[in-house]
């Protein structure tokens with residue numbers, strides 16, 4: 001438009017050809033500049049959401065991590081017994097209780113599966129143990145009332161493997177041992193326990209290989225195995241698993257379960273799982289519904305009771321899956337029921353930058 005105006009009005013405006021050329025050059029540069037301004041303003045707008053989030057987070061009152069009424073004994077907990085006495089939990093004082101007066105005893109070293117329909121209160125049960133929200137009633141671990149402990153003392157003594165594995169951008173070593181507490185030998189031993197030793201050894205940088213933010217260069221199963229290695233290193237007397245294997249295939253689930261059985265033999269392990277095969281070989285199953293305990297017993301007995309929640313949950317399964325659940329509960333070894341897995345070692349490859357690149361097929 002400007003070009004045509006210049007050509008047709010050249011004489012009227014008294015412009016020379018050279019001036020028109022110069023005008024066009026500046027005009028094109030200006031277009032680029034405008035485009036770049038639009039790109040930058042959109043980027044700023046997008047990035048401002050991060051600032052908004054930071055401001056929001058800084059306004060959240062921090063938890064009093066160090067304030068506690070009692071100090072636990074050194075090395076607490078040594079046996080991992082858990083006792084709930086009339087425990088209720090509500091997410092806000094204006095909201096109804098999601099755990100309604102729960103009382104139970106979990107013995108030292110017991111493996112407990114927690115099942116129930118969605119919204120039954122399974123995760124809330126864990127929230128109460130970690131005091132993410134303050135529960136009413138009393139929770140004892142090895143005889144110590146955890147509601148009287150500082151959050152720091154409580155949470156450093158428990159380990160959780162959450163549904164979404166948490167990995168940081170940084171080295172593999174940092175992800176396994178963020179506080180630099182363990183020797184290389186201990187870290188390697190944990191890596192070996194989760195079948196990652198050969199893969200990590202084959203990397204140029206070994207433990208110093210890089211993991212991208214959130215572990216985006218790993219599959220879900222691989223991230224879970226790294227989280228499991230981290231839990232093995234920390235090795236607390238109580239391990240809590242919140243649907244950690246919900247998004248992995250049966251074989252990876254079997255590897256994780258087998259590793260947990262081997263490595264946490266003497267620990268109390270509480271596991272929430274929607275996949276019944278994951279928990280039906282537990283010592284006891286806790287069945288929750290609407291924040292109440294409906295059944296708490298040995299899987300085999302619960303499955304023979306047609307009124308139990310566990311039996312009810314098997315009704316939705318295919319005949320093969322149902323048979324698998326009953327077989328496991330009747331003592332057929334779970335690891336024998338899944339196909340041999342493809343070793344995870346095959347899935348690793350290393351780029352020139354020493355970043356760990358995994359096959360994204362999640363076939364471990």
Ligand SMILES: Nc1ncnc2c1ncn2[C@@H]1O[C@H](COP(=O)(O)OP(=O)(O)OP(=O)(O)O)[C@@H](O)[C@H]1O
Pocket residue numbers: 091095098116117118119120121122123124125
């Ligand atoms: N942060 C929260 N704020 C308010 N209510 C919540 C919150 N988290 C959970 N709830 C409520 O607490 C109840 C129990 O939820 P919870 O997450 O413990 O159930 P769940 O058995 O773990 O379910 P799912 O299997 O779907 O994870 C539900 O009614 C839910 O709506």
